[in-house]
Amino acid sequence: MAGPAHRVLSESQLATLAEHGEERTAAVGETLFEIGDESYPFAAIIEGEVAVTDGAGHEIVRHGASGFLGEMNLLSGQTVFLTAIVTEPMRYIAVDREVLRQLLFEDGSLSDLLLSAFIERRELLQQRQGIGIEIVGPHDSNETRRLLEFARRMRLPHSWLDPAESDEAKELIERVDSEDIPLVRLPGSIELRRPSNGELSRALGIGLELAPLEEVDLLVVGGGPAGLGAAVYGATEGLATLVIESTVLGGQAGTSRRIENYLGFPAGISGSELTSRAIAQARKFHARTATPYRARALEPGGEHHLVKLDEGNEIAAKAVLLATGAEYRRLPVADLDHYEGISVFYAAGPPEAQLCGAQRVGVVGGGNSAAQAAVWLARGGALVTLLHRRAELSETMSHYLIAELERYGVAVRDRSEISALRGEEGRLEAVTLTDGTQLQLSFLFLFLGATPCTEWLGDVVARDPKGFVLTGPDAEADGLLETSVPGIYAAGDVRAGSIKRCATAVGEGATVVRFVHERLSPAPA
Numbered sequence: 431m432a433g434p435a436h437r438v439l440s441e442s443q444l445a446t447l448a449e450h451g452e453e454r455t456a457a458v459g460e461t462l463f464e465i466g467d468e469s470y471p472f473a474a475i476i477e478g479e480v481a482v483t484d485g486a487g488h489e490i491v492r493h494g495a496s497g498f499l500g501e502m503n504l505l506s507g508q509t510v511f512l513t514a515i516v517t518e519p520m521r522y523i524a525v526d527r528e529v530l531r532q533l534l535f536e537d538g539s540l541s542d543l544l545l546s547a548f549i550e551r552r553e554l555l556q557q558r559q560g561i562g563i564e565i566v567g568p569h570d571s572n573e574t575r576r577l578l579e580f581a582r583r584m585r586l587p588h589s590w591l592d593p594a595e596s597d598e599a600k601e602l603i604e605r606v607d608s609e610d611i612p613l614v615r616l617p618g619s620i621e622l623r624r625p626s627n628g629e630l631s632r633a634l635g636i637g638l639e640l641a642p643l644e645e646v647d648l649l650v651v652g653g654g655p656a657g658l659g660a661a662v663y664g665a666t667e668g669l670a671t672l673v674i675e676s677t678v679l680g681g682q683a684g685t686s687r688r689i690e691n692y693l694g695f696p697a698g699i700s701g702s703e704l705t706s707r708a709i710a711q712a713r714k715f716h717a718r719t720a721t722p723y724r725a726r727a728l729e730p731g732g733e734h735h736l737v738k739l740d741e742g743n744e745i746a747a748k749a750v751l752l753a754t755g756a757e758y759r760r761l762p763v764a765d766l767d768h769y770e771g772i773s774v775f776y777a778a779g780p781p782e783a784q785l786c787g788a789q790r791v792g793v794v795g796g797g798n799s800a801a802q803a804a805v806w807l808a809r810g811g812a813l814v815t816l817l818h819r820r821a822e823l824s825e826t827m828s829h830y831l832i833a834e835l836e837r838y839g840v841a842v843r844d845r846s847e848i849s850a851l852r853g854e855e856g857r858l859e860a861v862t863l864t865d866g867t868q869l870q871l872s873f874l875f876l877f878l879g880a881t882p883c884t885e886w887l888g889d890v891v892a893r894d895p896k897g898f899v900l901t902g903p904d905a906e907a908d909g910l911l912e913t914s915v916p917g918i919y920a921a922g923d924v925r926a927g928s929i930k931r932c933a934t935a936v937g938e939g940a941t942v943v944r945f946v947h948e949r950l951s952p953a954p955a
């Protein structure tokens with residue numbers, strides 16, 4: 431862990447931390463925190479050295495004078511999954527988690543340094559085996575795939591033990607009933623049996639547990655860029671703001687390999703980094719985020735609207751922002767779910783690129799997301815074929831990306847649609863096209879566009895024929911981003927006519943906050 435691990439604090443930053451923390455000493459061999467601990471203070475090292483190790487005792491990094499200990503779990507509250515042991519007598523400043531959070535709010539340069547390091551450290555830890563949770567279950571089980579997908583999207587460091595490939599995993603699952611599989615082993619030797627995503631989150635200490643009835647000023651449904659934009663602006667403007675998210679904060683943007691056109695990042699930024707930064711920022715300003723909680727019904731009211739959640743909780747909100755975005759379309763072929771998560775994916779990130787090196791890979795779709803994924807996989811060493819159904823890619827894809835496909839040797843097949851998949855136990859071997867052609871492919875990445883996540887709304891708010899939420903004049907509403915029901919707004923991809931981009935989603939989310947303010951505190955007549 432080079433860069434992020436070895437960032438150092440300046441003299442003045444150490445002095446600031448000293449004002450807010452407590453100076454402590456520790457002898458060689460002393461444990462500052464260990465796997466399974468519920469929390470730990472931030473530690474800024476004045477002198478001495480500490481080694482950070484994984485569950486198997488392998489050393490990951492050493493921090494010395496002016497270095498610091500901490501990663502994302504300091505902000506998320508997630509259980510500790512590493513151990514820190516003193517290797518040279520130490521003098522350090524311990525800063526309580528809540529105090530640090532407040533300090534990050536006040537001190538811009540310290541906040542930049544620590545947040546960047548925490549985020550980068552998490553990204554690096556995710557790439558290491560043997561850190562974090564262990565998911566033990568067979569690859570052909572939907573439940574195993576659900577948990578793997580959840581861990582991947584939550585950016586939880588995790589490893590997967592498949593009983594077909596590991597004797598240890600086989601022994602573990604042989605001692606429990608089949609309905610208890612998969613198992614999840616948490617840091618600190620805690621074992622969960624077939625946990626729901628919510629149970630796993632809460633066992634890890636991540637996220638908020640909602641009361642049966644919550645009352646807020648602004649309820650944001652959906653934690654993608656639009657929802658997070660509203661959360662940051664809502665919280666900074668003093669609105670009691672709650673975001674609920676059915677899966678993982680970050681939305682589609684969180685799954686994007688690289689966002690090239692977001693203002694302020696000329697070299698591009700990975701979707702996971704952009705959304706991790708947004709989440710850290712929302713938490714810094716005390717917006718409350720609750721995951722995974724799915725909204726399943728909306729009952730409009732006069733002063734309060736009521737949103738009912740899957741787990742039975744209810745939220746009464748003076749204003750509601752619908753920011754539920756859109757979901758990927760799936761391929762209409764038999765047994766697709768047998769392959770999903772094993773050899774069929776909807777996003778191409780570092781783990782997938784590693785998995786696909788020197789393999790034959792198909793990318794399906796004619797849009798820019800498909801092109802970006804194809805280039806990324808080709809650069810990782812995969813032999814990539816891009817399949818799309820139109821006559822010309824230029825009808826749907828930006829010209830610069832068509833040039834990139836050529837540059838990285840991606841083969842393009844026009845007028846191609848997949849009619850069947852062939853393989854065994856979720857491992858793809860070949861696909862058949864509608865014209866009967868067979869292509870040998872080991873992995874498939876699907877970028878087929880998206881449908882809005884609005885089914886749960888019934889006919890409560892006006893929607894267009896495709897299900898996108900109407901706003902402003904189209905909904906006969908007073909406000910620009912207001913729906914057909916006063917006090918209920920829509921922003922981002924879920925909104926009819928929106929530009930499906932991160933920057934516009936964030937902008938719309940932030941704009942709604944202004945309208946909510948006007949509604950809750952109308953100007954005197």
Ligand SMILES: Cc1cc2nc3c(=O)[nH]c(=O)nc-3n(C[C@H](O)[C@H](O)[C@H](O)COP(=O)(O)OP(=O)(O)OC[C@H]3O[C@@H](n4cnc5c(N)ncnc54)[C@H](O)[C@@H]3O)c2cc1C
Pocket residue numbers: 651652653654655656657674675676677678679680681682683684685686687688689690691692723724725726753754755756757777799883886921922923924929930931932933935
């Ligand atoms: C692979 C990929 C690459 C992309 N690349 C770029 C790019 O380079 N540049 C760019 O500008 N844009 C890019 N985009 C588009 C961009 O990510 C989207 O426009 C943006 O994420 C939309 O934000 P949103 O908040 O409106 O919706 P989403 O990101 O879709 O977020 C909506 C959230 O709501 C949650 N949700 C849904 N239903 C419920 C419910 N009932 N209860 C609670 N929560 C719910 C979902 O789980 C989701 O997290 C890309 C998208 C993808 C998929």
